[in-house]
Amino acid sequence: MNQRRSRFQIHGWLLLMPAAIFLIAFTYYPTLATLAKSFFSQGNAIKPSRFVGLENYEFLITDEVFWKVVGNNVIYAATTIPISIALALLMAVWVNGRLPMKSLVRMSFFTPTVLPMIAVANIWLFFYSPDIGLIDQITSSFGIASHNWLGDPDTVLGCIIVITIWKEAGFFMIFYLAALQTLSPELEEAARLEGASRWYYFRRVMFPLLMPTTLFVLINAIINSFKLVDQLFILTKGGPDNASSLLLYYIYEVAFSFLDQAYASTLTVVLLLALAIIAIGQFVFLDKKVHYR
């Protein structure tokens, strides 16, 4: 009896092993290693790495670039997330209705998502470039002076935000569209018979029923807003004067340009903590408001 039980358990563990190995090797070990590294100083040929306690964290608190980048990231998240989700929902509702050439419109909304980021960045580089770029060509025909959109610290973050919204909205739209198609059209008819306006129906019925999708999209959007690096490589390299640098890009710079892996680890730990807090908050507070069928 006991022997059979332990055989059972060994079986269980064996079945779990492939997944567990990958999870440990690529998720848990790096996380713990990063955490450990953040308590050590960066070693080099002359000065070996040594335990410094919270020294890296103390430096982080006084690091102006860090706060600048956090500020950028907050602005970036606070604008891209709500706008791209709202746009996605709007487009999905529109495309879900009776529309001539429905599939063509759907496709064109989705195209930005399937394009590789590098190609996207190049297209937008052309739009934004001073004098010869599309935007300047249009504005100059109205007599407005040319502007270096990506070179100006005041406009560069806005430019990155616009690109992100353009790319994400189409992607999120697909999720909303899929959810909308599972809603019975009879619900809308029942509401229409009762005299509900389209807005009332949206507010009282459609939006609440889309909440599971919204939660899913929201989590994705938040994660993406901390994950962005590729556009920055091509368009701005975080400049000018870190005006467009975001957290992950700064971590990359610290680790691979300044070669300070210890401090990069410290930044990573902070990023992971922030993401963990957001995720827990979402599941605890939002889950209660979501109606799952």
Added chain:
Amino acid sequence: MSAIELCGITKRWGDTVAVRDVSFKVEQGTFAVLLGPSGCGKSTSLRMIAGLEDISDGQLLIGDVDMTTAQPAERKLSMVFQSYALFPHLDVRENILFGLKIRKIPAAEQEIRLTRVAELVGLSALLERKPAQLSGGQRQRVALARAFIAENPICLMDEPLSNLDAKLRHEMRIEIRALQQRLQTTVVYVTHDQAEAMSMADKVILIREGQIEQEGTPDELYNKPATTFVAAFVGTPPMNLIDPKKMGQIPALTDTSDGSPILGVRPENITLVTEGGLESELLSADYLGADTIITARIGQEELLIRAAGRVNVLKPRPARIRWQKEDVHFFDRNSGKRTDRTKAVDF
């Protein structure tokens, strides 16, 4: 004044015509049933009355007011959908009050009406539940409550019982009919089940391929079917439609033989006799409890007989059958229309 009047209503989708030139009236406080096989255009007709589908041609009057192009909400009617169309995220109370909240009925009035309607349909104890926590019959009741709380003079129902099991369906039939009588609502009810139509309706409108085949009381449809289609659609089992020419050597069944019409006689009007009548061969029997449905053959024609109690037909055997001349219907062989020129005779 009729509650609802359709004048030459047509519905087209491109080349397909779902409803063709349909006209009928439903009087105030009556229970009208749109009956017909699946795909004949019943739902389309109902949805045009509701305003959920545009009317391609013709005129719709509700309470003598032209409502052909009016918005659904202007038509002052409620509707019960086949799938119930309950809002899954709202509890029973919110589902029932949905319309009243839109129309900003005062909260006190809402409560009074809710209590009354919930009691009427037996939902008082379930107001805080979500639709997913209800049985099929209970969801059906919520849908009914939502329709009746509006106190609209007209209620439309599209196959509201088709998702219920047989026993519940029977109970709900009686309840819906009782509710309608009590509230004096005008109901237009869609079904493909002739038994439902016969038991509930004041008036049946039988539709076939988008056109009205016959309109009348259940009695009229049963006793004076206008066509062979009606004869075969109404009644279980349906009327026997037989061609006297194919019955071989038999005594005369009609007074003349001109035009040689199709002869219709209901299974319940045929009796087994020991002498006289027609010679036939009993082929099989289906025992149903109170009665038995027997399949018999005369010449090349097969017919059904409904006999009281239990009749055993273990292997084909000869028997004599007969019917009264008053129970015979005649239909034109080509058009299928009822004809009263021919008279039946006793044999």
